[in-house]
Amino acid sequence: MDALFGDEQRDLQRTVRDLLTREDPGPAVWQRLCGELGLTGITVGERHGGAGATTVELGIVLAELGRALTPVPFLQTAVAATVLDRSDAPPAAEVLPALVAGGLVAGLATPAPPTRWPTGSGPALTGVLDNVVDGPHLDLLLTPAVVDGAAVLVAVRTDAPGVTRTTLPTLDRSRPQARFALRGAPAVEIGDAASASRATDLLLAAVAVESAGAARFCLDTTLAHLRTREQFGRPLGTFQALQHRCADLAVLVESAWATARHAMWAADADPAGAAVSAPLAKAYCADAFRTVAGEMIQLHGGIGFTWEHPAHRYFKRATSTDLLFGGRAWVRSVVAERAGLPAVR
Amino acid sequence: MDPRFDDADEAFRREVAGWLVRELGGEFAELVDAGGPGREHEHVEARKAWERRLGRDGWIGLGWPEADGGRGLSWQRQVIFHEEYARAGAPGRVGHIGEQLLGPTLLMFGTPGQKAHFLPGILDGTQLWCQGYSEPGAGSDLAAVSTRAELRADGWHVDGQKVWTSLATEADRCFVLARTEPGSTRHRGLSYLLVPMRQPGVDVRPIVQLTGTSEFNEVFFDDARAPAEDVVGAPGEGWKVAMGTLAVERGVSTFGQQMGFAREFERVLAAARAGGAADDPVIADRLLDSWMQLQVLRHTAVMTLGAPAGSTPGTEANVAKLMWAPWHRRLGELAVDVLGAAGTVTAGPEVDELTPAQRLYLFTRADTIYGGSDEVQRTVIAQRMLGLPRGPA
Numbered sequence A: 001m002d003a004l005f006g007d008e009q010r011d012l013q014r015t016v017r018d019l020l021t022r023e024d025p026g027p028a029v030w031q032r033l034c035g036e037l038g039l040t041g042i043t044v045g046e047r048h049g050g051a052g053a054t055t056v057e058l059g060i061v062l063a064e065l066g067r068a069l070t071p072v073p074f075l076q077t078a079v080a081a082t083v084l085d086r087s088d089a090p091p092a093a094e095v096l097p098a099l100v101a102g103g104l105v106a107g108l109a110t111p112a113p114p115t116r117w118p119t120g121s122g123p124a125l126t127g128v129l130d131n132v133v134d135g136p137h138l139d140l141l142l143t144p145a146v147v148d149g150a151a152v153l154v155a156v157r158t159d160a161p162g163v164t165r166t167t168l169p170t171l172d173r174s175r176p177q178a179r180f181a182l183r184g185a186p187a188v189e190i191g192d193a194a195s196a197s198r199a200t201d202l203l204l205a206a207v208a209v210e211s212a213g214a215a216r217f218c219l220d221t222t223l224a225h226l227r228t229r230e231q232f233g234r235p236l237g238t239f240q241a242l243q244h245r246c247a248d249l250a251v252l253v254e255s256a257w258a259t260a261r262h263a264m265w266a267a268d269a270d271p272a273g274a275a276v277s278a279p280l281a282k283a284y285c286a287d288a289f290r291t292v293a294g295e296m297i298q299l300h301g302g303i304g305f306t307w308e309h310p311a312h313r314y315f316k317r318a319t320s321t322d323l324l325f326g327g328r329a330w331v332r333s334v335v336a337e338r339a340g341l342p343a344v345r
Numbered sequence B: 001m002d003p004r005f006d007d008a009d010e011a012f013r014r015e016v017a018g019w020l021v022r023e024l025g026g027e028f029a030e031l032v033d034a035g036g037p038g039r040e041h042e043h044v045e046a047r048k049a050w051e052r053r054l055g056r057d058g059w060i061g062l063g064w065p066e067a068d069g070g071r072g073l074s075w076q077r078q079v080i081f082h083e084e085y086a087r088a089g090a091p092g093r094v095g096h097i098g099e100q101l102l103g104p105t106l107l108m109f110g111t112p113g114q115k116a117h118f119l120p121g122i123l124d125g126t127q128l129w130c131q132g133y134s135e136p137g138a139g140s141d142l143a144a145v146s147t148r149a150e151l152r153a154d155g156w157h158v159d160g161q162k163v164w165t166s167l168a169t170e171a172d173r174c175f176v177l178a179r180t181e182p183g184s185t186r187h188r189g190l191s192y193l194l195v196p197m198r199q200p201g202v203d204v205r206p207i208v209q210l211t212g213t214s215e216f217n218e219v220f221f222d223d224a225r226a227p228a229e230d231v232v233g234a235p236g237e238g239w240k241v242a243m244g245t246l247a248v249e250r251g252v253s254t255f256g257q258q259m260g261f262a263r264e265f266e267r268v269l270a271a272a273r274a275g276g277a278a279d280d281p282v283i284a285d286r287l288l289d290s291w292m293q294l295q296v297l298r299h300t301a302v303m304t305l306g307a308p309a310g311s312t313p314g315t316e317a318n319v320a321k322l323m324w325a326p327w328h329r330r331l332g333e334l335a336v337d338v339l340g341a342a343g344t345v346t347a348g349p350e351v352d353e354l355t356p357a358q359r360l361y362l363f364t365r366a367d368t369i370y371g372g373s374d375e376v377q378r379t380v381i382a383q384r385m386l387g388l389p390r391g392p393a
């Protein structure tokens, strides 16, 4: 219930940050994240081999991964593990130990609006799930679906017959995607309509907190540049026009971090509130991240426009964050609907 | 649900709410939603009586130490009081300058004698204060104050002019930042003086605002007097004292303010629905943005202002101000925009006969100016929070 940032959270943050700055991004990082630190199972109950922490702690880890833009399927796997752990459906006991150990990669598809959900009767599912984040790595795919007329949350093994996976080339090269065509694919039900919607909400909150971490990195890097780069005989950071722009970015970064953390807190502690705060955090943080990443390019000048400089990787991640996971318009319409505001589309 | 409060806090919430419903249901009913920044002229006499009622029933100085006459309540309980106060639509306080600015300053810098002399009048709602900082030549650049004061055998003699002084017509006393060391410049040589307002050497002239009403004033000091002992902190150390006031404000009132914002938003939303503007996708989008930003304001306040003192850079209040002031101004714009052409017709022929939407629209133009303008907030955030270097002077 410790929503505020305390010492334990700071320690966790430091541990993850150290790891991510020390290691080259690659298979070794994934191994350390899962095996050594057990972080894919951070929210998983101890009976399944997890660390038994809350979604608040998961948020700390995700913000650091956003900061480093580490290309590992962590967000998806940790969210899926949380969903399975909280669902307590029979498949949970079966797959959670492997998820915690990093031997299995899982993730959630967000086909929005619901008219795009795969449909099926009994265990056989049909439909197309497009733009599934981390799709190329997934062993286990969770998705909302309509089975025998009822909305449910199901799990599909990606190596099952009836599943065709196509890897998509992506603008944001740190976040791979795949399209899954399901033709009578065997699916296991792991929850009802409410769990499907909670699962999507958790994914949105997770993406929000990752964005908040990434946005902070963009601002930190930009500030470092403005402090050292001199033009007109003085550091760029002394120019008020740039100071004021940075102040506006700082407001975005601080408020995105608070909003995302609140959503991660609500995911475990206040499910009713999470139904609004998760999509709201996703919409706000993705937008903030896009703004900050764009300003990062601008305030670096020419160097910010190069392939070598990290700015473009963040800019592209921000873009994919905003347009994926249901996309900006859908997420905003969900907020409006759940908050009882006039429909925005 | 709220991560900040426990069950005992929620019981306190019911106590506060019950008191407010009772008091605002009777003789004070006309005060619901009256007053507030830029609107301090409304129902002043009744609001003074309200201030005394608050004092009588122990609702002033909730967070002050018990030894100084306060109630020593936790941060959480203070937040709850402010939230319920706003939720009930209780009036803008006339005593807030004393309670929220001068009181904390005295608690921090005052002598035992000063505390014993000045705090009781704030706590029982009988002594009202105004803030004498701004001058014609010293606005954002407060260190440029030129009002002079000299300590003679019979006490302080004050000469000069303050401006934009809210509630000066009502106030019993003014805390004045004055230059007490002849020839000093900028932050040095200033003193923080407590000057009685009702004396021959003080002349208060109301200034009409763009709203047609008048809350702020010019205050002229022409050999005004203050007792020798009524200087807070050492003479010449006034800048430190004035800045200390800003640091004590840990933002408990922010939450009440946000509750008030939520009420205002609901009214704008209701007007948009009633007039059909809510069906316009552009208006619907602006309403959604406004509502979302209000939640963000709240989450940011919950997550940062509750942090223990010293654990954060101390610029949370600047971030909060730079978020809420422009937000509030945009809400004011939305309030008239949802009415369309009807938003341009006033409630009557007098200049101050504004509709509620017009009042919100016009009064919120002040939010981004007083208490440190948006531009000043940006500079503070850039230099103190982000550590960007100062430019050439």
Ligand SMILES: Cc1cc2nc3c(=O)[nH]c(=O)nc-3n(C[C@H](O)[C@H](O)[C@H](O)COP(=O)(O)OP(=O)(O)OC[C@H]3O[C@@H](n4cnc5c(N)ncnc54)[C@H](O)[C@@H]3O)c2cc1C
Residues within 6 Å of the ligand: B037, B038, B130, B131, B132, B133, B134, B138, B139, B140, B141, B163, B164, B165, B166, B167, B216, B366, B369, B370, B371, B372, B373, B374, B375, B376
């Ligand atoms: C409703 C209301 C109530 C008030 N009540 C009180 C009160 O009770 N007591 C009191 O002492 N004062 C009060 N004030 C005064 C208020 O604090 C000042 O108006 C404020 O500090 C700005 O000063 P100024 O008006 O001289 O504007 P200026 O400082 O002249 O500023 C004009 C414009 O220039 C910008 N600017 C100034 N300096 C810079 C800079 N360095 N860089 C970039 N931009 C800059 C400002 O942001 C502003 O947009 C009140 C004001 C209002 C509107």
